[in-house]
Every structure is written in structure tokens, then in C-alpha cells.
Amino acid sequence: MSIAAVDDLALRFGERTLFEGLGFELEPGELLAVLGPNGTGKTSLLRILLGLLRPTTGSVVVEGCPPQERCHRIGYVPQQRVFERDVVLRGRDLVRLGLDGHRWGFGRFRHEDRARVDASLAEVGATAYADAPVGRLSGGEQQRLRVAQALVADPVLILADEPLLSLDLASQRGVVDLLDARRQSAGTPVVFVTHDVNPVLHTVDRVLYLAPGRWAIGMPEEVLTSGTLSRLYGTEVDVLNVRGRVVVVGTPDDQHVHHVENGH
């Protein structure tokens, strides 16, 4: 029984087709990495899954319900966007917003809610800095809190949009491990949008590769091959394995070589 089903999805902006005929199902506990160069609709796909963007055609169902009806909680971890230093918000306030920030009124903070917030903070190892203003925490600490915020409401599905961007290696690993632990303990599927597959390569089940106008889905060793990517891009592309890391060379914009130079 799948948690989410995407069927015959197409997204067009005017003349431009980002993707069409896109379909896949998410099984419990599955981690799907969405890869591909900029502008191929990775973030748009997440926005469709969140119910914030209507696809041109096709349908999305999460636990039997279209996401825009919000029958189920969907956890969302965005790109790391640093909080301003003087924002009036503590770590635990940020996490609590994930629980009831969308409700009207002041809201009574009941004992069980406090316990859930505390448990989420503990789960991501953020208890030590839960009472510090978020603007004064490091990028890695802020991103842990965002993961806690996404988990606190017990989501049926977790969507992460480049959650590792601008994090150091240790923090990257921390965030990946947290999401991995959650999908294993609670069976929550994770859709993980990233430009660099390497930080999640050890834990990923399937890969959805979005190239301009074309896509492929499958096990990483099926999709991340010179043959598949050359077919997607319609040009000679090489997938190299360098010391256990996957490097893609020869894509028209050569994004991935750039990442290697960045030392990811």
C-alpha cells in the first residue's frame, strides 16, 4: 500500500514543458532523491506535492487525499535560509509553529503539546539550544530545528528541498541521518530534492532524475549511469565513480563538475 501516488503529471509554463507523463508511487519508509539541473522543476514538483501549485495535468494523492485539501500533515524542510540575527523566536517556538502555527488565536499550550515539542527537540539533538534565539544559532543548528519542526506534527510524508545547501559536511550528515532515522522508525517516506546525490547516496532507495523535458526513475545504479543520463540529455554524458562518489560529467551546463570543485 503506497503512501503517495503521482499519476501522469505534467507541468508547463507557457511554451515550456518542465515534465510530462510523470508518475511514481511512494512506499512506506522509502527515500526518493529528486536530482537534476536547475530549472527542471524539482522545486515545482515539491510545491505540487504540498498542494501549493496546480499541475497542468495529472493528479497527486497523499493517503487517499489531494494535498491541497490538507487532510494529512506533510512535513516540509526548506532550503536553509538563515534567520536574521534579531528575530524574536526561540528554537522551541520554531518547533511549536510546526504543531499549531496555522491555527487561529493565541492557543493554549497544553501539557501534551509541550511534551511533543520537547520530544522533537530531543529527537534532533537540539535540547541544549532550544531556548536560544534562533537567529543566533549556526546554520546547522537552525536546520536541525527545521527538521524537528517538520517532524513534530507526525507527518505522513516528508518533503525536503535542498535541505543541505550551505551546510558543512558534519551538519549535512546530521540532517540526512535524522531524516533516515525517521523513515526507518515511523515508516514515513521522504522526498529529498538535491543537486548533489552523494550525501544521501548511502541511504537512497530510488532516484528521480529530472533533465530538461525528460525524466527517469529507478534504483540509483539504474538511473545514474552514462547510458541513462546520455539518453535523458540527448548528448554524451559520463557518470564516473570516484572514490565512492558519483560524479556526472558532460551535462550541457556542467553543474556537477562544479560541485566537485566545491569539495562536496
Add this chain to the structure above:
Amino acid sequence: MFTQLLAQHFVHTALWAGAVVAVVSGSIGVFVVARGMSFAVHAISELGFTGATGALVLGIDPVLGIFGGSLLVGLVLGLLSLRGRERDSAIGAVLAFGLGLGYLFFSLYQGYATEALNLLFGNIFGVSDTQLRNLAIVGAVVLLGLALLYRPLLFSSVDPEIAAARGVPLRALSVAIFLLLALTTAEAIQVVGVLLVLTLVITPAAAAQRVTGRPTLALLLSVTIALVSTESGILLSLLKDWPPSFFITSISFAFYVAARYYDWSRGRQSRPATLLRAQALE
């Protein structure tokens, strides 16, 4: 002399009016500061001036003009729901035009210049009983609105992207906060005047922001600072015959400076503590 003044009815009215406006301004201020809307406050109050002088020319109650002008520009800014630099420049353009229009109305107006001066710098001792009643009603509306919208407002102020993902209607909230701000500004104009509205809406909240990271505590602090500044400003102006607006702005600014100093000195002390924490995490 001071005790005699304290027994006067108009002094009581002034103190009550100041209290109402301070509580409302201090409350909405924390959201205004969190959303970076300080410049918008200034624009809304300038347009309140335009509305008031327009009303004077037409021979109607300037307070109605204040509300009309403020609400109109509040609604437009809220509907546009612009962000960052674009909002800054749009507000600048609207503000300049509105002020020019206000100056035209002012020069067309044949009445006393003091009335316009009162609009600009406030006339708290001129508040009538009916005006006080209206201030209280409008103030209650704003506080009720803020209480109702508290959590989604906080959510969308600090984290708009996630709030939208959770179904918080950002645009509707933007319109709502701008309209509530327009009502607050129209109230504050009657106490401290167009040019000094910022002293009650921005300064207390900006000071509170320096002192605490707790949203509810910041709200309480902001209200307290606005209240103490306003009431003591009014009382001091009875002791020394200087305008109350001067005392109010000075006291709230003193709070702001003190808050910044507190924040700065705390930052110096806590630096070793952050280092320790970082080591403990590794």
C-alpha cells in the same frame, strides 16, 4: 500646581487616551518590526495627514480623514504584499506623493495653522470624551484582531515559506495586518501626531526585540515600554511646560538605547558560553 492639574478632567482623558494608544501600538509593533514594516508605518501616517488636511478643506472631521487616508494606503500596501526593496521604493513613491497632496490641502485650508501643527506633532490634551470613546472602540478592534491572528501572524512573519506550506493564507494576513496597522496609526496620530507615530509603534517593539527571544515576553515588554513612555511623558509635560510628544519620544528612545546596551553587554559576557556549548555538541 501639579496636583491641581492632576485633578483636571482633560488630564484624565489624556492619560486614558495615551494608555489606549500605547497598548495598541506596543502590541502591533512587535509584528510590524518582525515583518520589517517600519517604513510602511511612516507612509501610512503621512497619508493620514493627507486625509486629515483633505477633510479640513472639505469641512469634515479631520479624524475621519486620518482614518480614511491611513486605511486606503494600508489596504493598497497590503494587497500588493510586496517584499524587500520593491516594497521600500513603492512606499517611498506613495509617501512622497501623499505628502505633496497633503501640503496642497494644507495651503488651501483657510483655518488656523495650529490645527495642522497638532496633526503633525500631536495634541493629547485636546482629546475629547467622544474621541476617547472612539479610541477605545477602535483599540479593542485592533487588539481583538491581533489576538485572533496571533499564531498565523507570528508564523508568516518569521517563516513565510513554511507557513504557506502549512496552508497559512499569506496574502490575506498581509492585508489584515496592514489594515490593523492603519487603524493603530490613525489612533496614534491623535496622541503623538503624524511625525511621531514611529515612537509608539516601532521604538518599544525594537527595544523589546533586543532584550528577549521569547515572542510573548517581547509583546509584554513592548506594551510596557509604550505605556510607561506615554504616561510618564504626559505627566512630565504637566511639571514642565514642554510638549508631551517630546517627553514621550525621549523616554521611549531612552528605553531603546538601554535595550541595545543591555544586548551588547550581554553579548560580550556570553561569548565564552557559546564556545563551551559548541564544544559540548561535538
